Amino acid sequence: MWLVVETRIGDKASVETPFPTLSGVNFPSYRFISMEKWLRKRLCLEEDNSPAAAQLIRLTYMRICGLILEAIGWLLCITATGADEWRVWHSNNLPGISNGKLWIGIWRVCFIVDLHDDEPMKMHCLEFLEQYKSLPKEIFIAQDLMSLASVVLSLAMAFMSFALWNVFKNVRQKNVLLILFRVGGILTLLSGLIILLPLSWNMYNVIANEGILFPEPFNLPYLPYEQTVGFAIYVGFSASGILILSSFFILSKKYQITPNRVHPIIIVTPEPSTSRSETETCIRFGSLVSVDKTISEEQHFNS
The missing domain is CATH 1.20.140.150 (Butyryl-CoA Dehydrogenase, subunit A; domain 3)
Structure with a gap:
């Protein structure tokens, strides 16, 4: 059985959720974003998108x-x-x-x-x-x-x-x-x-x-x-x-900007079905059963 975990932000799906930054928040003012760029430049954090860098900018x-x-x-x-x-x-x-x-x-x-x-x-x-x-x-x-x-x-x-x-x-x-x-x-x-x-x-x-x-x-x-x-x-x-x-x-020790809520979606992929060659028709009910599975169950029962 395979287990696949996917995250969804809003209406867009993504595999990983990056740490929220001030530029990711929908602020109406462009000057505010420009100020963040200026701060990143002054703090030498232009290429640093880590949580610690974002926290330092907010502080x-x-x-x-x-x-x-x-x-x-x-x-x-x-x-x-x-x-x-x-x-x-x-x-x-x-x-x-x-x-x-x-x-x-x-x-x-x-x-x-x-x-x-x-x-x-x-x-x-x-x-x-x-x-x-x-x-x-x-x-x-x-x-x-x-x-x-x-x-x-x-x-x-x-x-x-x-x-x-x-x-x-x-x-x-x-x-x-x-x-x-x-x-x-x-x-x-x-x-x-x-x-x-x-x-x-x-x-x-x-x-x-x-x-x-x-x-x-x-x-x-x-x-x-x-x-x-x-x-x-x-x-x-x-x-x-x-x-x-x-x-x-x-x-204030921290100033948190609440990001968009992350909704996890768990997709369960079932095991691949057995092939036709590995199945036989049940004599009593006429359904397809797995031969290997039936044999293993009989051996376990007899033991």
């Missing part, structure tokens, strides 16, 4: 996407740290302030000075110094944590950039590269979690309508009649989400 895609998201998150983190609109106050009858609007950040408070009609509008800012003990703690904690997150994120980008540079240089020290990627991913995740604390704390105080005891030289009220969350907090939350997503891309 490189993930690391590049993680580094791009990391750079975007770093820019948003820097923007949120230096912005003056963590809180927006609306007050009335403030001396020297034209529209009664205050923009409060973690480094200073700014407002538009009330000038004469013939003079242009001027933004005036008052810095938050450490000797101003009356300021709430969340402002100084936000200064420290946002600065720390920016530094940690810069280190993460340095580790990631160095690791990817070594990948493109075709360095085969796999363990060292994995350590660099893991350190970069952990630092990225850590920075994304760090900035959540000052953002959430300041946002809660705005929603709870908490006041700020400014120093006496500022000559500003303790509590406005209305305060809203500034755009800097939303930018910071966006940075945190992007950084956490980036860390998942960086720390």
Whole structure:
């Protein structure tokens, strides 16, 4: 008896199923396939279609996407740290302030000075110094944590950039590269979690309508009649989400693209039938029987 195993992918039959590559997936964009060719060229894998090569290309895609998201998150983190609109106050009858609007950040408070009609509008800012003990703690904690997150994120980008540079240089020290990627991913995740604390704390105080005891030289009220969350907090939350997503891309161990399902077809080929010369007609029933098979069965029965 012969056993033949055949594999079928979709509607086409083939004897062997090659390992799926990114070019085998029906992506609508030609640029994506061109990028894979560029990666294969940079990684010296143009002629290598092995599973290890395909896995390396997929992991490189993930690391590049993680580094791009990391750079975007770093820019948003820097923007949120230096912005003056963590809180927006609306007050009335403030001396020297034209529209009664205050923009409060973690480094200073700014407002538009009330000038004469013939003079242009001027933004005036008052810095938050450490000797101003009356300021709430969340402002100084936000200064420290946002600065720390920016530094940690810069280190993460340095580790990631160095690791990817070594990948493109075709360095085969796999363990060292994995350590660099893991350190970069952990630092990225850590920075994304760090900035959540000052953002959430300041946002809660705005929603709870908490006041700020400014120093006496500022000559500003303790509590406005209305305060809203500034755009800097939303930018910071966006940075945190992007950084956490980036860390998942960086720390992912594998990225599998599901190939078309392989349907095995088992074809059983029966034994070749006995020839006419090896058969005789059964006297009782008139059917053809194998002479050799009948003789062997009789010998086995008699024994």
